[in-house]
Amino acid sequence: MIRIWLTGFVLLAFSTVARSQDSISSGEVERIITTLASDEMQGRKTFSPGIDKAASFIEQEFEKAGLQPWQGAKGFRQNFYMYRIKPVSVDLTINNEKRIPDDVIVQSSAGQLTWNQEGQVAEQHVKAGDNFYERIRELRQQKGNTIVWVDAAQAEAFRQYRQYLQNSNLMADSANLVLVLQQPTDTAIRSVNLEVRQQVTPLPLFNVVGMIPGSSKPDEYVIFSAHYDHLGIIAPVEQDSIANGADDDASGTTAVIALAYYFRHHSPARTLVFAAFTGEEMGSYGARYFSRQLDPAKVVAMFNIEMIGKEAKFGKNTAFITGFERSDFGPILQRNLEHSVFRFHPDPYPEQNLFFRSDNATLARLGVPAHTISTDQIDKDTLYHTVNDEVESLDIENITNTIKAIAQSAVSIVNGTDTPTRIEMDKPKSTVKP
Numbered sequence: 001m002i003r004i005w006l007t008g009f010v011l012l013a014f015s016t017v018a019r020s021q022d023s024i025s026s027g028e029v030e031r032i033i034t035t036l037a038s039d040e041m042q043g044r045k046t047f048s049p050g051i052d053k054a055a056s057f058i059e060q061e062f063e064k065a066g067l068q069p070w071q072g073a074k075g076f077r078q079n080f081y082m083y084r085i086k087p088v089s090v091d092l093t094i095n096n097e098k099r100i101p102d103d104v105i106v107q108s109s110a111g112q113l114t115w116n117q118e119g120q121v122a123e124q125h126v127k128a129g130d131n132f133y134e135r136i137r138e139l140r141q142q143k144g145n146t147i148v149w150v151d152a153a154q155a156e157a158f159r160q161y162r163q164y165l166q167n168s169n170l171m172a173d174s175a176n177l178v179l180v181l182q183q184p185t186d187t188a189i190r191s192v193n194l195e196v197r198q199q200v201t202p203l204p205l206f207n208v209v210g211m212i213p214g215s216s217k218p219d220e221y222v223i224f225s226a227h228y229d230h231l232g233i234i235a236p237v238e239q240d241s242i243a244n245g246a247d248d249d250a251s252g253t254t255a256v257i258a259l260a261y262y263f264r265h266h267s268p269a270r271t272l273v274f275a276a277f278t279g280e281e282m283g284s285y286g287a288r289y290f291s292r293q294l295d296p297a298k299v300v301a302m303f304n305i306e307m308i309g310k311e312a313k314f315g316k317n318t319a320f321i322t323g324f325e326r327s328d329f330g331p332i333l334q335r336n337l338e339h340s341v342f343r344f345h346p347d348p349y350p351e352q353n354l355f356f357r358s359d360n361a362t363l364a365r366l367g368v369p370a371h372t373i374s375t376d377q378i379d380k381d382t383l384y385h386t387v388n389d390e391v392e393s394l395d396i397e398n399i400t401n402t403i404k405a406i407a408q409s410a411v412s413i414v415n416g417t418d419t420p421t422r423i424e425m426d427k428p429k430s431t432v433k434p
């Protein structure tokens with residue numbers, strides 16, 4: 001009896017250990033990261049054939065891991081478009097007064113805009129004391145046609161923004177905004193006549209998104225994400241011109257894939273979403289599109305993973321969390337690691353503003369406890385955004401341990417017992433000292 005019982009116990013213990021070690025192993029980590037950062041993927045630049053290959057690889061891995069496509073989707077690719085815009089002509093008259101083109105900024109992905117009826121156009125303002133870019137970001141979330149009066153005190157920001165758009169002419173699908181620099185004589189809008197013509201070229205992009213439905217709380221989402229795009233081909237150094245982006249962010253993408261395999265065997269209470277984002281290096285296009293495909297109120301937490309390839313400032317088996325003081329996401333993760341040798345620290349580089357520089361920022365602005373986990377010593381990482389960000393420069397063992405720690409730190413959030421506090425954007429910025 002005892003022997004049978006013991007054998008059973010040993011077998012059970014062995015299979016548990018084997019399973020948790022096997023599913024996040026350094027061999028698997030090496031296989032995945034080496035593929036993503038290979039020269040064959042040509043640096044995974046958005047709009048290049050290389051990123052298509054990377055997406056196909058991630059799709060295959062999600063399939064093998066047994067993930068399901070995101071709700072209602074046919075496959076793992078989340079397709080969308082950006083639009084390259086070349087303005088042809090702008091003709092705007094408000095209250096019978098014709099505006100000069102220099103005082104008008106059109107933000108639309110439409111080839112043609114014709115507004116000539118009253119009541120069809122909403123009216124908004126960028127006031128003198130507003131943060132110009134925050135306000136524009138807000139207005140772009142709206143739907144429909146809007147004239148935005150920009151206070152004359154914002155003239156400098158208006159000109160800079162106009163200049164910026166002329167150099168970077170990519171537009172997402174969004175509201176039609178027409179920004180107009182306000183004159184002292186301008187009053188509320190009584191009539192609008194607008195004729196805009198633009199040359200529009202649609203450019204395809206794709207996130208790769210899969211999920212494991214939650215067993216008891218399927219309407220509560222926990223996101224694991226990383227961006228899989230990088231810089232592509234850049235200026236050559238010693239005959240190498242491929243920016244492989246092994247650390248940035250093949251390492252994070254590897255973590256997302258490894259976590260998909262891992263959690264498949266742990267029947268989560270909440271729905272887990274695994275997202276590989278495109279277009280991060282061009283302005284978080286993928287994360288922004290993704291964030292509009294779900295209800296932020298249902299997202300309980302976001303683990304965004306960015307550059308975990310090298311040893312962190314605090315030594316082996318450590319990582320840091322951006323925006324640590326903005327919710328209790330960090331303390332929850334730390335609590336789940338109490339019995340581990342691994343330690344999560346607050347972001348030691350608050351001056352780098354990393355919280356707003358990665359794909360967590362879009363959902364964080366909407367109140368989601370969305371944070372980025374990283375190990376990068378960003379203040380002295382000489383390989384960052386160079387052709388030398390290659391797998392050979394990374395510590396596979398440390399990456400593997402970091403992914404295991406993320407899995408362990410997420411336990412009470414995944415099983416539904418912990419719910420991090422929401423982020424309030426008006427809280428003061430980081431005061432945490434390294």
Ligand SMILES: [Zn+2]
Pocket residue numbers: 227248249280306307
């Ligand atoms: Zn990155």
